[in-house]
Amino acid sequence: MKYEQLAKDIIKNVGGKENVNSVVHCITRLRFKLKDESKAQTEVLKNMDGVVTVMKSGGQYQVVIGNHVSDVFKAVVEIGGFANSQSQDDVEEKKGSLFNRFIDMISGIFTPVLGVLAASGMIKGFNALFVALGWLDNTGGTYQILNAIGDALFYFLPIILGYTAMKKFGGTPFLGMVIAMALVYPALEGIPSAGDPLYTLFAGTIFESPVYIEFFGIPVILMTYSMSVIPIIVSAFFGAKLENFLAKVIPSVVRMFLVPMFTLLVIIPLTFIVIGPIATWASQLLGQATVAAYALSPIIAGTFVGGFWLIFVMFGLHWGLVPIAINNFTSQGFDPILAVVFAHSFALAGAILAVWIKTKNQKTKSLSAPAFISAIFGVTEPGMYGIALPLKKPFIFTIISSAIGGALLGFFGSTGYVMGGLGVFQLPSFIPPTGIDMSVIGAIIAAVVGMVLAFVLTYFFGGINKVENTVVSNEAKAEIAATSLEKTEKIEIVSPLKGEIIPLNEVADEAFASGLLGKGIAVEPTEGKLISPVSGTVSALFPTKHALGLTTDEGVELLIHIGMDTVNLGGKFFTGHVAQGDRVEKGALLVEFDIASIKKAGYKLTTPVLVTNHDVYELTTTDQKQVNVDDLLILVEKV
Known part of the structure; x- marks a missing residue:
């Protein structure tokens, strides 16, 4: 466990686990409720590596960690055995739909291997193409080695x-x-x-x-x-x-x-x-x-099997159909069961093509190219796990289009006469001994309809640029940011609020005032609307909507924290208009908040606007005393 020692030291210096009533975390700090705060070794904690500072506020003993607080929190909970403690992120995650939680889980598991998954799929596809064109013999050593390279990851x-x-x-x-x-x-x-x-x-x-x-x-x-x-x-x-x-x-x-x-x-x-x-x-x-x-009814079977084939593969259920198909080929020389899934890889290819064309995210675009090629050749894993599933809607549209393609295959009576071949290479298996007939033409029609329908649905209704960042790893985001910085020397961060400017060192919170959580400036808002100061991605959004992170298209990472200790309101008086992962343009409404009610509840609304990766930039903050939304707030220059 990466933060095991840090977690042990924190627990020890807050007075031991027997001194802890509960612990939660917000976007930057661990928030303990201690039985006896006098037992905590505050100065020791402040001087520990991995701890920014220690705050005492609102009946909470706050150990400020920074951006990786969630990882430290998990270690603290596990080591301390604080079974009743949970992060606000955990609460929010449990509120998500079962489908969304499943998709997010699958996406998180596959994200680290997307690049090599796409590469393996392309190698498998091209190897099959070389055999189909007669360039390679599928019994030769070259084919066998290329097949091992492409198939190893999947096997x-x-x-x-x-x-x-x-x-x-x-x-x-x-x-x-x-x-x-x-x-x-x-x-x-x-x-x-x-x-x-x-x-x-x-x-x-x-x-x-x-x-x-x-x-x-x-x-x-x-x-x-x-x-x-x-x-x-x-x-x-x-x-x-x-x-x-x-x-x-x-x-x-x-x-x-x-x-x-x-x-x-x-x-x-x-x-x-x-x-x-x-x-x-x-x-x-x-x-x-x-x-x-x-x-x-062949149409009903085609709709069912064709539409759900990708899901069957995910759960390993497709193995129940393979023996039936083999038996059909052996006993009667043909099989209609597996034939009705022919359109699914083309439907997936159509959805990926739409993402490829429409996405603004360079990493997503680079993943889409090999995934599209692989899908055409019948290798669906790169596109399914790397593109369609993480973006959700393209996956749903692929299922719909595959179902319609399967229904058409059933309608035309398309039947396979040879076992083997995937994607475009499966088409020859539909040709009967008597020659090309309507069942073969119907298979082509089904593939085209599936591909075109998935493309159209995904392109116009896929919400691609809203959630595309979920398929990008942290390393990939860093690469994109580095490339963007080479092209941009200055980035303007405009004010997300209308109000009075407060220098960061005058903020009534040591963690913010010290600049340890980031460099920037604060605004005392006079209107309860938080507007996006940049074009980019909502990289973090706390469930209580009081704090969020933004990553600009150039790679600048921002933290905006509405008010002091407003996490204790539990989201009351805050209304979010975006979700984590959304793509936002400068000027978009992010959060609305009720200034009067928050102040009446006893909380200050001073809002720090921080650049958290400030170590690679030089910052210049505004010298104005009052700002309107869209006024220049921070000028960021590459060091």
Whole structure:
């Protein structure tokens, strides 16, 4: 844990965990409620590395940390065992819809690997193209090595996700990797093909499952975990919870090896015994339902399977359809089931193309290019996890367009006669022995309709520039900022408020007045409207709406904090008009607040406007005494 020692020192010097009633955090500081403030070692805390200063206000003992306060807070809560404490961010996150929370979780897990995911997808696509054009033989060494390069990440994707998911859930990343390694362990994956099963569970039902091995007498239903996503994420979630619990109950002298040992011994068998069977049975159920739906109506089946194919792949449910397709090819020489998913990669390509054209974010644009090419070639992971899912609406529009494309494939009776081929390379598999007919033309129509519809919906209704920053890592943002700074020598920060200017060193809060949280100036507002002083992105928005961060297009990072200790109002008297991640233009309304009510509640409204990454700039603040919205407030120059 990066901040473990700092957290231990903070807890020790506030009087120990037994002296803490509760702890929360705001945008810059830990806010303790202590039983006895006299037990706290204030001067020691002030002089600690990682602590900006210490404040006492509103019955709270405030340890000012800075921008990484949320990370320190997590360490403090875990080490101190403050089970009833939570950040305001946690409260807000729980209020989000289940769908949004799921998408945000998936996005956070995949963001660190987007670049290499896109690169792998392009290599796979071009390798398939070279074979289709006759430039490479798919039995030759060149093809095999290129295939290994492009396919390695996808095959061992659970291992990569084990690291990022465990990190996302607050566990030890390498534990997540080991869990995933067990899931794709070659000796276990090869067991079903090596011999006959010991016995079969639920024989004669749709849940019929051969059992090849047991774990202490408990049947283990084996499935293929390579290239899967959800099983390792679920395992990492429970693994992180178990690890954190064990870390609290196991003595520190043996914690280093007993915590990971017991975590692995519990979570890996649990995954094989519980998650595996659930995924297997769900796949079998899906396969039977699809066959029944196709028998009832090819259009209904096409709509259902085509529309939800990407979701099936995410959860590993598509494996329930593959055996049915193989059986169809073997017994009757053709298969209509997998044929109805043909349009999904083109629909995804259309959505990505719209993002590529419309986005203003250079990182998103650079990710879109290889993701689009990969999708055309039938490799959907880069576009799905890197672009569509994080932006949400493009993913929804892809599902809608895929469903319509699937319905058209069902309507035209498009059928596959050869197993294999993805994306554009799947088209030849639709040609029957008798030659090109309407079913083949229908497949082309379905692909074009799916792609065009997804493009139009995403381009006009995708809200691309509002949430595009969610697919950009911190490193990527730094690269974009550095590039922008090379082109811009001076950046003007205008006043976000109408009111009276107050020098920063006169602000009645030591953390702000000292300049340790950032350099800038303060405004005593006379109107309760906070206007965006720049064009850029809302990089942080506290749930109580009293404070927010902005990152300009040039990379300047701003912190605007409305009032002193107004976090204690819990959002009362504040109305937000933007969300974290929104793209805003200069002059846009960010927050409205009730000046009279806030003052009546006993809070000052002095509002610092700070440049938090001031170390790479030279700042000049206005010498006016009064400012209107849009008056020059701070001039930022590259050092």
